[in-house]
Amino acid sequence: MRNFILGSAALLLAAGAAGAADMPVKAMPVKAPPVVMYDWNGFYIGGFYGSSLQETKAHTDPPGVVGGTHAGMVHINGQGITFGGTVGYNWQFLPAWLVGVEADFGDMGLDKTFKDWDDLILTGSKATWYSTLRGRFGYVTGPSLIYATGGAAWVHVTDTFGGGAPGIATANSSTPAGFAVGGGIETKLSRNWTAKTEYLFIDVGSTNFGANVFGLPGVPTTFDHTYHVIKTGLNYKLDGNWEGLPFFGAPLLPSNHSWQGLYAGINVGGGMSLVRAIGNPFAPGGPGGEENPQGTGASAGGQVGYNYMLGRTPIGTWFVGLEGDISYLGIHSQVDDWFDTGFARFEADTSWLGTVRARAGTTTGPALLYMTAGAAWVGLKDGFAPTIAVVPGDLASRTAFGYAVGGGTEVAINERWSAKVESLFVDVGHTNHQVFPGGAFYADFKDRFMVVRAGLNLKLGDW
Numbered sequence: 001m002r003n004f005i006l007g008s009a010a011l012l013l014a015a016g017a018a019g020a021a022d023m024p025v026k027a028m029p030v031k032a033p034p035v036v037m038y039d040w041n042g043f044y045i046g047g048f049y050g051s052s053l054q055e056t057k058a059h060t061d062p063p064g065v066v067g068g069t070h071a072g073m074v075h076i077n078g079q080g081i082t083f084g085g086t087v088g089y090n091w092q093f094l095p096a097w098l099v100g101v102e103a104d105f106g107d108m109g110l111d112k113t114f115k116d117w118d119d120l121i122l123t124g125s126k127a128t129w130y131s132t133l134r135g136r137f138g139y140v141t142g143p144s145l146i147y148a149t150g151g152a153a154w155v156h157v158t159d160t161f162g163g164g165a166p167g168i169a170t171a172n173s174s175t176p177a178g179f180a181v182g183g184g185i186e187t188k189l190s191r192n193w194t195a196k197t198e199y200l201f202i203d204v205g206s207t208n209f210g211a212n213v214f215g216l217p218g219v220p221t222t223f224d225h226t227y228h229v230i231k232t233g234l235n236y237k238l239d240g241n242w243e244g245l246p247f248f249g250a251p252l253l254p255s256n257h258s259w260q261g262l263y264a265g266i267n268v269g270g271g272m273s274l275v276r277a278i279g280n281p282f283a284p285g286g287p288g289g290e291e292n293p294q295g296t297g298a299s300a301g302g303q304v305g306y307n308y309m310l311g312r313t314p315i316g317t318w319f320v321g322l323e324g325d326i327s328y329l330g331i332h333s334q335v336d337d338w339f340d341t342g343f344a345r346f347e348a349d350t351s352w353l354g355t356v357r358a359r360a361g362t363t364t365g366p367a368l369l370y371m372t373a374g375a376a377w378v379g380l381k382d383g384f385a386p387t388i389a390v391v392p393g394d395l396a397s398r399t400a401f402g403y404a405v406g407g408g409t410e411v412a413i414n415e416r417w418s419a420k421v422e423s424l425f426v427d428v429g430h431t432n433h434q435v436f437p438g439g440a441f442y443a444d445f446k447d448r449f450m451v452v453r454a455g456l457n458l459k460l461g462d463w
Contacts, residue, residue, distance in 0.1 A: 050081075053272065108156075117288070190243065196235065198233070272331065272450050323359055348382035349381045355426075367410065421453075421455075
């Protein structure tokens with residue numbers, strides 16, 4: 001997962017390092033000196049690259065039918081690389097506001113198949129491509145755009161369920177439709193070139209097909225499909241003023257914001273579970289297989305940091321910095337194991353997140369394009385949480401330690417304030433848990449999470 005995020009951040013860094021001189025349009029003077037304005041109007045095309053995550057749930061309906069289906073469900077957490085193309089149109093008005101329409105098409109890159117914990121039922125879901133048609137509404141702050149987006153979405157999926165005697169695994173392909181919502185930051189690199197960081201949540205509802213573990217007629221399997229897409233990209237405005245790729249070493253865009261020095265701010269966003277609970281197939285009596293307890297939750301907190309500008313180099317203006325943050329992180333993830341509901345509930349809950357990270361990247365003048373990595377701490381409770389009293393379970397709370405890696409874009413609003421969108425992949429190790437003390441059924445919980453958040457920073461001074 002960290003490779004996916006680092007790759008996305010690297011695209012932003014490459015784009016920013018190549019930042020060429022903008023060709024702004026100056027407003028007509030009235031009673032004040034000319035103000036630099038940026039023209040976002042018109043058609044644009046672009047490409048993107050990033051990370052894709054899936055939260056798919058498989059269950060048989062109705063639950064509890066003897067011989068063909070059971071209570072509980074199977075969760076499928078998948079991770080992949082996404083890339084594709086974008087076309088859109090912007091209309092800027094007032095002139096600090098913007099509305100537009102955007103369509104994209106991309107490779108989803110998700111393919112996760114595994115055997116269910118204990119019962120070893122083959123379950124999987126593959127998402128090959130997706131497309132969205134969305135409106136955009138945003139605020140233009142100089143050469144940058146902060147926006148929200150929403151609209152229709154389509155994903156091509158292939159779902160697999162079965163494999164238990166006497167039935168066999170059955171696959172079903174379809175292209176369900178649903179919706180996509182999200183937001184992002186886009187900033188100009190030159191007159192026509194822009195770079196963006198964007199998050200999309202995609203829900204295409206449920207698909208059904210008539211397969212179940214034991215091949216029982218009339219007992220279908222239902223798959224619920226939701227996805228998270230975190231992407232970075234380059235857009236080119238088609239205004240007839242043709243220009244090539246931004247050249248290395250070109251002047252920075254004009255900006256009244258100095259990035260050097262101390263800052264503090266707040267952030268808000270959300271997180272999702274990427275936990276895998278894996279049984280040991282080689283242990284005596286071990287169950288084998290795995291479960292992926294799913295869950296999401298809100299995130300909110302604050303950060304403090306320091307930026308040091310390294311100055312102009314032949315390939316851009318670079319900076320390094322240090323940032324620490326502490327935030328509430330309310331992820332609640334769980335799954336009742338298929339066929340074992342009542343004594344095998346897998347659970348992983350978070351209460352807070354803290355990180356101390358280095359940041360490094362480049363500046364376009366009014367924007368920072370960066371990657372980040374460092375230490376992470378998570379308030380975590382995970383293990384088995386049975387629903388019947390005769391089995392005590394093995395839930396345990398602790399402060400888990402590991403690392404966080406990610407990237408993002410931060411843009412100046414004025415000389416003191418800036419806004420950012422960033423993603424962090426957090427890995428805080430693993431622990432073994434037993435279904436009940438002394439029991440043979442256990443699983444190794446690999447505790448991993450994704451956090452996507454927006455932030456607002458206040459510049460405190462130049463030191």
